[in-house]
Amino acid sequence: MYRSTVKFRVLGPVEYHDGENWVPVKAAKQRTLLALLLLNANHLVSAQQLHAELWSDGPSNHVGGLLAGCVWRLRAALGDSAGRTLLTRPAGYQLAVPPEAIDLHRYESLVAAGRAQRAAGNPAGAVESFGAALGLWRGAPLADVALTPSIMAESARLEESRLAVTEANLGVRIALGQHEDVLPELKLLVAQHPLRERLHEHLMTALYRAGQQAEALGTYRDLHHLLADELGIDPSRPLRELQQRILEEDPRLDDGGARQVATASGPREPAESPAAAPSLLPHRPAPLVGRTRELAALVRLLAGGRSAVAIHGLAGSGKSTLAVEAAHAMAGDFPGGRVHVDMRGTRGGPALRPDQAMRLILRAFGTAPEGDDAPAPHTWAGAGGRRALIVLDNVRDADQVQAFLPAPPGCSLLITSRSPMGGMDGLGHLRLGRLTVAASADLLRRSVGRPRVDAEPAATSDLIRSCDHLPFALRLAADRLATRPDWTVADLARHVAEPHQRLDFLACGDVSLRDSLLASLHLLPEEPEEPETPEEPGGPAGAAVTAVKALRRLGLLDLAVVTVAALAVLLDTAEGQAHRIAERLVDAGLVESLAIDRYRVPQSVRALAREIPGPDPGAAEAVQRVVDHYATAAREQTGLTSGAWYRQERAMLNALVTRDRTGTLTESLGRMAAG
Known part of the structure; x- marks a missing residue:
């Protein structure tokens, strides 16, 4: 040739x-x-x-x-x-x-x-x-x-x-070991080839080895959403396994064994045969949105040997969803089994007693006692003594779970509750709050579709604010839009923005935000909060205030953020008593603590509060007292360095101006600006 x-x-x-x-x-x-x-x-x-x-x-x-x-x-x-x-x-x-x-x-x-x-x-x-x-x-x-x-x-x-x-x-x-060197190229390639799973695998591994665990899990989350939206499928098994190993902080990801781990031909097997190990969990929820860090923290606590972890937070913040997702993700860590029990502590009806819950758990393991004998405490360890995980969901208070502690060696409890679980040794805590704006929009896109949501960015932002950035309300809004294709996002956002319509529209089928929030009312103490001393200021003769009455007045005041001092003025009581009432509302999952003396009241909670029946003839005067309180504070700031105070309280002051029946606040703010 x-x-x-x-x-x-x-x-x-x-x-x-x-x-x-x-x-x-x-x-x-x-x-x-x-x-x-x-x-x-x-x-x-x-x-x-x-x-x-x-x-x-x-x-x-x-x-x-x-x-x-x-x-x-x-x-x-x-x-x-x-x-x-x-x-x-x-x-x-x-x-x-x-x-x-x-x-x-x-x-x-x-x-x-x-x-x-x-x-x-x-x-x-x-x-x-x-x-x-x-x-x-x-x-x-x-x-x-x-x-x-x-x-x-x-x-x-x-x-x-x-x-x-x-x-x-x-x-x-x-x-x-060149993971940091390849990151820029990997990020560009993933952006250019968003459905390429091997690139996502490499990016997740490189990010994790570079100390960016949350970003690595975020990469998996983004691909999961994209595959579901575009193809209606989940990521491949190797990617799912890699996600779990990142959650578990598997040491093989740091020693050069990441590639072999990520491309294994099958799932990781538990150390012992899983025969007879129960897995009684609800179906895996829709992929988590905006909770990557929380899921990683939760898995880290449980994988690290913590015997009990409690998730608490606002009503509708996704506590149960997070707990079930974590339980599914940790199959290999609990070969003795994983069992979910709804303690029914936030439904308003009778809650599950500890002995009833224990019997359900033992029945799942096939070791329930005969007849009516009460189960012995701490007998719920997995079959054969292997590690087991028990999810106690919707717990009302510590009394419902005290009998389960301490957990048997190697086993763990995962508790969800609107109120923090206190007074229990060795208990880890994880608080859930609101989602970010980006995560809230992603949640809407999953059900409604990206084109429909992204076509109306302003209306989407309005809807997210009206839903308080909370997953439950956002899912209800998404369900309404998904089942009403003739509605625009702006249509729903306009109606949900109206306080008297908000709870009516945040409902789909038999599920509603109103019912979820009403369940929190049952967690509030019925007895009134007594004044600290007879000399303290209050209503007639220092009258006591119930948490329900305080909530009703917070609805009328209609402020997104309230301080302990303002709440004390609103309730005409001492700040110590006002602080205790605010903490009661936090424990019920109705109010979010921002600082030791500052609280956020979600819009949906304020809407519910205005529906609470009962006479309160002093309510209008109570709101004006808060207006006058801030008018006095503004006058005291006149001539001082008031910029920082005004910036911190600006949203509250703007809202109160509209409630000022006497014009005192407007006048004081004008003087402060002139001074």
Whole structure:
């Protein structure tokens, strides 16, 4: 075979080397012809195929002459007028070149070498070969060639090959400890190829090894949402396993074993056979949105051997969803079984007694006592003494779970409650608050669809605010929109923004935000809060105040944030008593503590508070007292450095101005500004 000195490149624009320079083929037909021959180098390409590729309009009386003329001009361009490189065969044409004369063949040889070195345990050699192969690329393959059927197919194959080699190279580099070096490239590639799971796997591993666990889990979350939205599927099993190992802080992710862990052929097996180990959990909820850090913290506590962890927070903040997700994610950590029990402590009806809950748990393990005998405390360890996880959901108070502590060795309790669980040794605490704006929007997109939500950004922001950034309210809003395709986001946002309509529209089927919040009212103490001393100021003769009455007045005051001092003025009582009442509301999951003397009252709670029946003839005067309280504070700030105070209280002051029946606050603010 003739050994041509001409070299060719197809991993980018098609070019040939004339001995001194790389030269493009100027004529489009000749360029396409050369590309077709290079892709089939040293093999015959029939004249019929070349006809079809170059003149797709169909047969012509002149096609044979056109092809021969095109071949002749290409030979002239290559300096091969004798036809020793571009050969004429009886049925067509053949380009005779040594493999090393074409960059594509050199690329494929380097890729094969890199894979062989990786398999032989030589990662440094693999990186060198993969890097050299990728270095041959100059852009899109066959970039300046007409997209005939063969060219399109080969271009797609080559692009896929380059991406696969890039993934392989990144994986080896991560294994060599170059995780921080590859992060910028990985982030760009993930953005360019959002459905490419291997790239997400590498990015998750690199982020985790760079000390960015939350970002690694966020990468998985983003892919999970995208796959669900675009294809209606979940990430592959290797990715799910990698997510769990990141949650567990698996040490193999830090010692170069990440690649093997992430691509295992099957799920991680528990240390012992799971036979007879119960897994009585509710169906796995929809993928968590905006709770990556909380889930990681929860799994870290449980995997670290904490015997009990309690999740508490506002009504509707997603405590049960988080607990069930964590229980599902930790199957390998609790081979003795995982059991969920609804303690029914926030439903308003009779709550589950500890002995009833214990019997349900023992029944799940097949060890319930005969007859009516009460189960012995602390007998709920998993079958055979293996580790077990018990989820006690919707707990009312500490009395419901005290009998379960201390947990048997190696076992754990996961508790959800609107009020914090106090007075129990060794109990870990995790508080859930509101979602971020971005996470709230993501939650809406999952049910409503990205195009519909993103088409109305202002209305989406309004709806998120009216839902207090809380998952339960946002899911109800999303369900309403999903089942009412003729509604716009602005339609629902407009109605939910109206306080007297908010709770009516945040409902879907038999599930409503109003019912969820009403359950919290049952957690409030019925007895009035007694004044600290008979001399303390108050209503008639220092009358006591109930938490329910305080909540009703907070609804009328309608402030997003309230201080202990303002609450004391509103209730006409001492600040100590006002603080205790505020903490009662926090414990019921109705109010959120921002600081020791500052609380946030969600809009939905204020709407519910205004529905609470009962006479309160002094309510209007109570609201005006708060207005006057801030008018006095504004006067005291006049002439002082009042900027910081005003910035902190601006939203509250603007809201109170609209409730000022006497104009005192407006006047005081004007004086403060003038001073």
